[in-house]
Amino acid sequence: MKQGWGFVFLLSWMVWGCSEPDDSSRLDLNVFGQYAGQPLVMGEKYPYFDGSEILFTKSEFFLSEVAVRNEQGEWINLSDVNFVNLQNHHFNTENAQKGLRLGLGRIPEGKYSSIRFGIGVPARINSKSPKDFSASSALGQGDHYWAGWDSYIFSKTEGLLSDGMQLANFAYHSGFDSIYVVKEYPISLNVTEGNNVSLKLILDHRKFFGATNEFVDIYQDPIIHDGGDFMTQFMSRFNSALTIQ
Amino acid sequence: MSFRSLSYMILACLVVTAYACNQEGDEGDLRNIAYEPRDYPLVTPRSFGPLPESPDNPMTYDGVQLGRHLFYDPILSSDSSQSCSSCHKPEFAFTDGKAFSTGVTGQTGTRSSMSLLNVAYFTKGMFWDGRSATLETQALEPVENPIELHDSWPNVEKKLRKHPKYPELFRKAFGISSKSEITRDLAAKAMAQFQKILLTGGNSRYVKQLNGETFFDPDEQDGMEMYFNTNPALPDAQCGHCHTAPTFSSSDYFNNGLDSAGKPEDFKDPGRGAVTGIPLDYGRFKATTLFNWHLTAPYMHDGRFATIEEVMDHYTLHVKQAPNLDPNVANLKLNTRQRNKVIAFLKTLIDTSYLQNPDIFSPF
Numbered sequence: 083m084k085q086g087w088g089f090v091f092l093l094s095w096m097v098w099g100c101s102e103p104d105d106s107s108r109l110d111l112n113v114f115g116q117y118a119g120q121p122l123v124m125g126e127k128y129p130y131f132d133g134s135e136i137l138f139t140k141s142e143f144f145l146s147e148v149a150v151r152n153e154q155g156e157w158i159n160l161s162d163v164n165f166v167n168l169q170n171h172h173f174n175t176e177n178a179q180k181g182l183r184l185g186l187g188r189i190p191e192g193k194y195s196s197i198r199f200g201i202g203v204p205a206r207i208n209s210k211s212p213k214d215f216s217a218s219s220a221l222g223q224g225d226h227y228w229a230g231w232d233s234y235i236f237s238k239t240e241g242l243l244s245d246g247m248q249l250a251n252f253a254y255h256s257g258f259d260s261i262y263v264v265k266e267y268p269i270s271l272n273v274t275e276g277n278n279v280s281l282k283l284i285l286d287h288r289k290f291f292g293a294t295n296e297f298v299d300i301y302q303d304p305i306i307h308d309g310g311d312f313m314t315q316f317m318s319r320f321n322s323a324l325t326i327q
Numbered sequence: 328m329s330f331r332s333l334s335y336m337i338l339a340c341l342v343v344t345a346y347a348c349n350q351e352g353d354e355g356d357l358r359n360i361a362y363e364p365r366d367y368p369l370v371t372p373r374s375f376g377p378l379p380e381s382p383d384n385p386m387t388y389d390g391v392q393l394g395r396h397l398f399y400d401p402i403l404s405s406d407s408s409q410s411c412s413s414c415h416k417p418e419f420a421f422t423d424g425k426a427f428s429t430g431v432t433g434q435t436g437t438r439s440s441m442s443l444l445n446v447a448y449f450t451k452g453m454f455w456d457g458r459s460a461t462l463e464t465q466a467l468e469p470v471e472n473p474i475e476l477h478d479s480w481p482n483v484e485k486k487l488r489k490h491p492k493y494p495e496l497f498r499k500a501f502g503i504s505s506k507s508e509i510t511r512d513l514a515a516k517a518m519a520q521f522q523k524i525l526l527t528g529g530n531s532r533y534v535k536q537l538n539g540e541t542f543f544d545p546d547e548q549d550g551m552e553m554y555f556n557t558n559p560a561l562p563d564a565q566c567g568h569c570h571t572a573p574t575f576s577s578s579d580y581f582n583n584g585l586d587s588a589g590k591p592e593d594f595k596d597p598g599r600g601a602v603t604g605i606p607l608d609y610g611r612f613k614a615t616t617l618f619n620w621h622l623t624a625p626y627m628h629d630g631r632f633a634t635i636e637e638v639m640d641h642y643t644l645h646v647k648q649a650p651n652l653d654p655n656v657a658n659l660k661l662n663t664r665q666r667n668k669v670i671a672f673l674k675t676l677i678d679t680s681y682l683q684n685p686d687i688f689s690p691f
Contacts, residue, residue, distance in 0.1 A: 214376060
């Protein structure tokens with residue numbers, strides 16, 4: 083019997099020993115695609131600025147170099163390259179309301195006042211191409227890379243606009259090192275031992291296209307994939323369409 | 328009878344039964360056959376990345392050889408009339424050159440056979456609609472499909488266990504110790520290993536040009552610039568968005584405008600939608616590889632186009648509207664001369680050097 087207890091002790095010690103890393107906390111980012119403050123459901127129609135109806139078929143982007151700043155002002159690096167794909171998740175209201183969970187890795191105990199990341203991939207990664215990565219990772223997939231630019235496609239926003247008379251299948255793809263910016267957002271995060279924490283990333287797709295007084299004429303420019311002015315402006319609106327809570 | 332003698336009797340019965348089974352060929356001990364796994368000398372096309380890893384099914388020389396036997400052996404079909412290779416022939420880039428394949432019962436399906444070249448690089452599912460997650464799960468399907476091999480796995484397993492040669496091949500490939508360990512899962516793993524050696528592309532003129540070993544003529548160059556949208560002076564052909572380098576295919580699913588549909592249910596073949604249930608996935612299909620397209624006609628999931636010219640006409644003149652029509656095929660404006668230049672570029676994606684690997688052919 084004595085031996086039995088010894089065994090139980092050994093076993094629990096082993097289990098405890100194995101699970102030790104779980105004591106540190108994890109940070110999740112819950113991504114909520116929206117349109118004018120409403121949950122964005124792929125394939126569903128929303129009013130565009132000019133009275134047309136807009137629907138989205140694709141919304142995806144890389145989110146890279148995530149870091150958080152602690153009370154001492156130090157930046158703690160979290161996950162390096164993440165891929166967010168809303169079309170395979172926000173296909174009904176329930177999912178759009180729940181948000182798409184993205185694990186950003188482990189975060190040490192402490193208080194944090196900022197998070198920063200970039201939409202796209204940093205130059206050190208953009209100088210590579212899918213053949214440098216496993217085909218099962220986002221960076222290893224040809225459709226996330228544009229051989230003509232020698233660049234990863236940082237973001238894709240695609241869909242359909244129609245007013246009953248005109249119709250435009252649109253696709254806006256961003257890329258190139260010049261478009262990649264790391265932006266900082268204020269947060270208030272208190273991480274205590276063993277407790278997982280999460281932040282909300284809200285992305286209002288209406289704001290990608292401008293505002294009531296000035297908006298993209300999608301019928302005029304339905305397909306843009308380049309690093310020119312159009313996409314530079316589009317991505318600067320993309321960054322401001324993004325809020326962290 | 329004492330307890331002891333009863334025990335002896337039971338033991339004797341067991342031995343006799345085991346022996347009987349053995350005679351039937353199911354329990355045969357294979358441990359006297361050497362099991363010495365070694366790597367298959369695989370050469371991936373030089374412009375590609377590493378093969379996606381499959382930790383559950385490491386590739387070995389003998390695994391590939393077993394898969395090769397199974398792939399070409401009509402033993403997998405109910406009436407021994409067909410094998411995988413009936414619909415996937417090496418000389419047609421492992422398609423069958425028909426719009427719809429015919430199975431053992433003479434029934435035809437509603438989809439065209441697919442090229443198996445570079446199939447190892449697809450990471451988001453097998454078949455036109457991706458309904459099978461991996462090559463290992465895919466290989467289980469044709470055997471029981473009534474419009475393909477139309478047999479049953481329990482029956483095929485029995486045939487393989489009784490076969491004079493297969494037990495040895497399974498032993499060499501997977502180290503099994505008895506015939507009874509021959510299962511459908513191991514057969515599927517072996518066929519997956521075999522299909523992973525079906526690679527092409529590294530000796531195409533396209534890749535030679537990338538490496539500075541050859542130069543494109545002006546038409547090929549213009550065609551490539553349209554394919555990848557790199558020349559503002561030429562119209563975009565957008566092909567490179569879906570048939571992406573380096574494999575010239577994509578693991579993803581798209582609606583490339585074959586049929587018009589107001590709502591998802593309107594698509595005659597639901598494609599990816601039947602697998603995911605996501606409305607926008609209806610009418611989406613896998614963007615297959617364009618390496619060796621000259622061998623895969625007729626084209627598309629239903630083989631509706633006989634020639635590459637018809638394919639180009641489709642993309643530039645006849646794309647049909649649907650809510651999920653991919654924007655990249657919605658507005659292509661290429662004149663005949665430009666279409667021909669894209670075709671000139673497509674011809675640089677021909678690489679038949681895969682036919683020089685003797686291991687891809689029938690061992691029989």
